[in-house]
Amino acid sequence: MSKFAGNEIIHQYLRHNKKFPHVLCAGCGHGIVLGTLIRSIHSLGIPKDDVVVVAGIGCSGRLAVYVDFNTIHTTHGRALSFATGIKMANPRLNVICLMGDGDALSIGGNHLIHAARRNIGVTALVLNNNIYGMTGGQSSPATPEGATTMTNPYGQLDKSFDTVELARGAGANFVARGTVFHVNRLEKIMVQAIERPGFSLVEAITPCHTQFGRKNKYKSPVDMYNWLKKTAITVERYNELPENKREGRLPIGVFVERDRIGFEEQYYAMQRQLLKPAAKGGK
Amino acid sequence: MARKSKGNNSVTIYPDWCKGCGICVEFCPQKVLGLNDQGKATVVREANCIRCGFCELHCPDFAIVVKNKEEPVEVEMENGTPKPKAKAKPKAKGKGA
Numbered sequence: 001m002s003k004f005a006g007n008e009i010i011h012q013y014l015r016h017n018k019k020f021p022h023v024l025c026a027g028c029g030h031g032i033v034l035g036t037l038i039r040s041i042h043s044l045g046i047p048k049d050d051v052v053v054v055a056g057i058g059c060s061g062r063l064a065v066y067v068d069f070n071t072i073h074t075t076h077g078r079a080l081s082f083a084t085g086i087k088m089a090n091p092r093l094n095v096i097c098l099m100g101d102g103d104a105l106s107i108g109g110n111h112l113i114h115a116a117r118r119n120i121g122v123t124a125l126v127l128n129n130n131i132y133g134m135t136g137g138q139s140s141p142a143t144p145e146g147a148t149t150m151t152n153p154y155g156q157l158d159k160s161f162d163t164v165e166l167a168r169g170a171g172a173n174f175v176a177r178g179t180v181f182h183v184n185r186l187e188k189i190m191v192q193a194i195e196r197p198g199f200s201l202v203e204a205i206t207p208c209h210t211q212f213g214r215k216n217k218y219k220s221p222v223d224m225y226n227w228l229k230k231t232a233i234t235v236e237r238y239n240e241l242p243e244n245k246r247e248g249r250l251p252i253g254v255f256v257e258r259d260r261i262g263f264e265e266q267y268y269a270m271q272r273q274l275l276k277p278a279a280k281g282g283k
Numbered sequence: 284m285a286r287k288s289k290g291n292n293s294v295t296i297y298p299d300w301c302k303g304c305g306i307c308v309e310f311c312p313q314k315v316l317g318l319n320d321q322g323k324a325t326v327v328r329e330a331n332c333i334r335c336g337f338c339e340l341h342c343p344d345f346a347i348v349v350k351n352k353e354e355p356v357e358v359e360m361e362n363g364t365p366k367p368k369a370k371a372k373p374k375a376k377g378k379g380a
Contacts, residue, residue, distance in 0.1 A: 006336060006339040007369075008358050016366070021300045021302060022344065024343065026303055027302075035340070183341060267296065
């Protein structure tokens with residue numbers, strides 16, 4: 001463990017014929033998530049050709065362009081549907097779905113809960129930046145209550161979505177949350193999520209300084225990272241806290257670990273079973 | 284392990300990829316990095332680097348590489364951008380993109 005896999009590894013997985021530096025704003029956490037994803041795939045030793053990265057629309061959708069895996073950039077909210085199709089057609093592939101919070105929770109919310117219910121063997125990575133960043137900073141379902149956004153200049157009234165509880169309720173095999181400040185923990189979580197069969201969801205909290213931070217008293221990208229550093233707390237410690245101190249803290253870590261068989265395995269098992277008597281049944 | 288390597292590390296920053304967000308400068312435990320007049324990160328006190336890896340892991344633009352001075356360079360700098368040596372086999376050309 002003396003040598004950590006750093007940016008030298010990442011540079012070998014990037015498409016250097018694309019325009020760099022990437023389009024994301026200075027201090028955007030999406031780049032860190034992409035780097036973490038590449039490192040976790042590298043540490044698992046999966047060949048580039050066996051990885052499929054499916055991305056939706058939004059800031060997170062841009063990430064698939066830069067990596068040298070099999071990638072597709074799909075329509076808004078439908079990344080999981082495309083990923084389901086890919087996994088069913090070729091279960092050997094490691095399908096990783098990159099979605100933003102708007103992509104996964106609002107327009108693609110239905111796909112998310114049904115993919116979790118079906119337990120299809122896809123790794124869904126939800127990059128939660130609390131806002132619709134690319135379109136100009138409108139409130140998303142993950143915007144915290146009371147936060148100021150372009151469409152809510154006097155504060156958001158709705159409660160925000162809890163992605164972890166949603167996925168747990170929908171029946172996902174593996175649910176975890178990490179932040180881009182706690183990179184090593186996030187990498188471990190991603191390795192577990194990719195290894196585990198069945199549907200696994202990882203919510204990565206990434207700060208959006210340009211659209212969210214500037215309107216919410218975070219003057220620089222560094223302030224947003226300090227906020228993550230202060231608010232995030234491991235699930236184990238969060239559960240030990242008394243109820244009145246939990247307000248405003250962000251539990252990170254692994255929340256759900258189940259061992260249900262993935263949908264594609266069940267499907268191919270059923271197919272084999274149905275084909276058996278047909279091969280015998282020529283009598 | 285990390286502390287033993289103090290003074291034995293090289294920090295490379297690819298200036299064309301750096302956007303000057305300042306995360307590496309703010310959180311470096313040894314204050315190795317600073318911002319120059321262009322607002323980009325530069326190495327100020329390389330000898331103090333303990334190779335904790337924070338800047339490298341948290342750079343959103345993959346613009347920093349920290350490594351032991353004796354290790355061979357795998358990614359070279361060309362006009363401020365990183366150019367990996369052609370180490371990985373160039374198979375599956377023209378498949379994606």
